[in-house]
Amino acid sequence: MTNEEKKLLTDIIIGISSIDDHLEGRRVLEINPAIEISYARQIVDLRNKVIHAYDNVNDIVIWSVVMNHLPKLKSEVNILIQE
Numbered sequence: 001m002t003n004e005e006k007k008l009l010t011d012i013i014i015g016i017s018s019i020d021d022h023l024e025g026r027r028v029l030e031i032n033p034a035i036e037i038s039y040a041r042q043i044v045d046l047r048n049k050v051i052h053a054y055d056n057v058n059d060i061v062i063w064s065v066v067m068n069h070l071p072k073l074k075s076e077v078n079i080l081i082q083e
Contacts, residue, residue, distance in 0.1 A: 039069065
């Protein structure tokens with residue numbers, strides 16, 4: 001395996017670790033339920049499905065969430081941070 005391939009695989013591991021850290025460590029709605037985030041219940045449900053039932057996760061659904069819903073979530077969170 002080349003050094004470039006090892007670097008790319010390491011980047012994947014770092015990305016996965018980052019996702020794991022954010023899924024496990026940030027429960028803002030438990031701290032303040034008044035914060036409004038669109039589809040909060042669905043986000044939590046998807047997180048639980050990914051964490052606990054990964055063999056039943058539909059790749060198309062996950063890709064759709066990444067492409068269609070994460071940009072909106074990012075925008076909402078950025079607005080909340082600026083308030």
